[in-house]
Amino acid sequence: MKKASSFEKVAARCWNLLNEGKPFTPIFTIGTMLIYSLSKLGSPSYSLGLLLGLLAILPLLIIYYLYDFPLFLRNYLWIPFTAYLIIWDHVNLSLLFTGIGLYFFFTVFFWGTFYYHLRIGTSWLNFTRFWKLVLKNSDSTSGNAQEQLPKFLLLLSLWNLTIEKQTWSGSEIGVVVFFYLAILLFAWILHKNLFDWKPKIIPSFTSNVEERTDAINKKVIVMVIDGMRKERFEEANTPFLDYLRKNGTDYTRMETVYPARTVVCFSSMFSGTYPFEHGIKSNMVWKQGIKVESVFDTLRKVGKKGSLLAVAHLVDSFGKDVETFTAVMHNNVVDRKIIDRAKNIMEEQDPDLQIVQLISTDQTGHSRGVLYDEYIQKIEEADALVKEYFEWLKARGKLENYTFIVCADHGQADGIGGHGHLDEGERFVPFFMYGSAIEQGKSVEEKHSLVSLASTISYLLGAPYPSHSRGPVLIDAVRKDV
Template sequence: MRRASSFEIVAARAWNVLNEGRPFTPVFVAGVFLLCHIGDWGQPAYWSAMAGALGAVLPLFVVYFFYDFPLYLRNYLWLPVVAAVVIWEGTRDVLGLWLAGIGLFFFFTVFFWGTFYYRMRIGTPWNNFARFWKLVLQHSDSTSGNAQEQLPKTMLLLYLLHLTYGWIRGGGAKAADWGTLYVFIAAVWLLAWILHRYLFDWKPKERTESPGTLPRVGEAVSRKVYVLVVDGMRKERFEQANAPFLKKLRAEGTEFTSMETVYPARTVVCFSSMFTGAYPREHGIKSNFVYRLGVRTETIFDSLRKVGKTGRLLGIAHLIDSMGDDVDAITAVMRHDRADAETVEMAKRIVEERNPDLMVVQLIGTDQIGHSRGVFYDDYIEKIEEADRLLENFVGWLSERGLLEEATMIVCADHGQAIGIGGHGHLDEGERFVPFFLAGHGIRRGVRVDAPHSLVSMAPTLAYLLGAPYPDHSRGPVLTEALESFGDRSAAIEKKEGYGSS
């Protein structure tokens, strides 16, 4: 068992510059242009022209940074590429640059990322490229691995860099040429705005509850709460898996069949929302690439401290960016067949040493396999089944030590995964709704709740169970449908609303 080192924590942050689509685009395009002009680096005129070209095209870089084009929106990215070719009459001079950009993109994604990186990090086969290229072409979320988004962005930016670089070095551009360029960039911005204003319509509706509207917190319902998160577990693939322990636990408790993740459905974002009860616009974590460390709202861990209780979150190094010292970061650099097993062993050690009132355990193996090998392969199902066996071992270990007396368990995923490289972020099919159920002390048995709910209900529910004040920006309701103390009231609400609880 090995905790994440300081180097790994910094490296994880650096990797997200290349993993997240928004920072990747400018870094990659500028890098390709520099490499393609490596023979000119010794010329002072090159650097001034290069700086001028980057400055000229900067407004388009900004547009593509703030507007991403996931799912079907990416199809519209080819319109500006075609328009640029028509306006500036041809592609002959830029074909070599385009081919270099396309080649380097697939080298980075398929060989460096999909083969070498995953081999070094989690031990995937050296021939993973044979599968990974298909995943890159199918991927629909706005990461660097979305070929159908990154390629048209790259081609247009390289085209305009090449054009303006030639104008500056040749000294032949007229005011009308620059005017045409900025009218074009303005048109691209307008297209992006229209698409996102009228077609980007799949974000979940936010809950509007506040701590003042939630049930009054009294004495703790539960002595301990254990939250077991199988990162990236797609809902219907969980149903297809042979996971007898988790399914038995679900049958003995309360299941929420329409539990929705938040937008964007990235791991650090989801965990931040789960344990603050707030949405990304409030807690400030809007991607895995974190500019400002730490959430801007109270967390459930802050709430527990107010009543003299403790909580720990055991997970990957990325989570330190939002939850700070409340995270025990275990290294994610180990073979995928050991990652979850070692996480469970580390969880046991934390319980033995600290015995927290709230223990959150993140199993990362399912998510890793979804990203590296794809969701619709046997590898993915096998990781879910392995997680089932390991969680059975952990819960059995807790039971042997009497730690499940008056304890509640919550099992969930932070997000699902879509086709491609286990995509998640923009709520494609398979990402949006996640497995979620509670069992143990204070939980109604054999109940299924079909009413829509959001993962932002995690924090207020934990606060209620543990007798702590609600985090200051909690937006989700307490999941009272699952609580024995609310049983009669919840059943009446479900019947009235037609939620289909059984």
């Protein structure tokens, strides 16, 4: 299996500028206005007006960058646009329809059809479904039409008004300033009173069990089925994963972190702490590398090796501890290739900790939606591949003293399989442990967090906890006689 090239790593970072909702809004607004104004850019006076108009809307761009409006909060975004229509009663329909047309061209055809066809082999007819996913998606990404439409319609209208009006009296400027302050206050009030569903942060560092200097296990294997929604997993036919759950310890209320984006989740899972400490706050990483110790660092302290086989953008968190695979591959074969590469790594490097990220389920959710049969099919394929790898490890004597963990990093919501702000289907993830030191047939109903994974791995392998690990060791899964 090919590793992710340097070009792919850079391309993945660039794509996140268009995928993440915060940077997309200003990029799309500016791009739309420039395209609309192409025929007039030769005029110095118009170009100057264009620049002044951009400066005029800059405060609103900042407000919309600071505040996400995901899930039901997006419904309130139409209030500022309605207020604009009442106050100024000025609309350039050709500009707004240009923006709407460009938006749906980008999301439905460029992203949902062209991009996914070239990258993962989705059908050229994917647009026939993708438009419905964009309209339904509730997460704060560029593919959330109900959030992005009122944002850029207001921004374009104010920008165009500034250009066409040219001269403004002091009182008119005062109205604009008051309008922006009202939007800022409106956003602050909404987020203070309604944006209240984030998981509670564990206030203290890991202390429920003392660190071990002797290892319980020789190996820990973690299979992360990216984007596997818990309720859809329950509906799928997964005999091997069901066997591991029933004969190991199943955490029925394992909660992911906020925001539930892949790079954020992995950073938290393997450092044991939250974005405010490890520094990774979205898939769009401005400064590479987590700011705290990871489980890979603590394993090195005791002469052990950890391996993470994952997509290119996880290099942004863990650097050289990640062995990347290319994500530019047909979605029907990518997990197969990942398992083959995992076997090679185990044979060549024999790591004490191996983490393998399977991505086909997540990619199907994003490209085809989570409520369709294709998504269930990918979960069932993952079940067969995990079984194959487990049996391969066992046949080669790699499972003499081990813990085998299966989990998802986050779930996926309706629409384009969005995830980040913990809509229905995102918050709680499958998580179960199986192995020689793990309690059999146990179900833990108490709520736990994925930040406990790092400390639990360290405990099993006899390594110190990562420096900022907050998650309690999942000690109720460990047999008392080990």
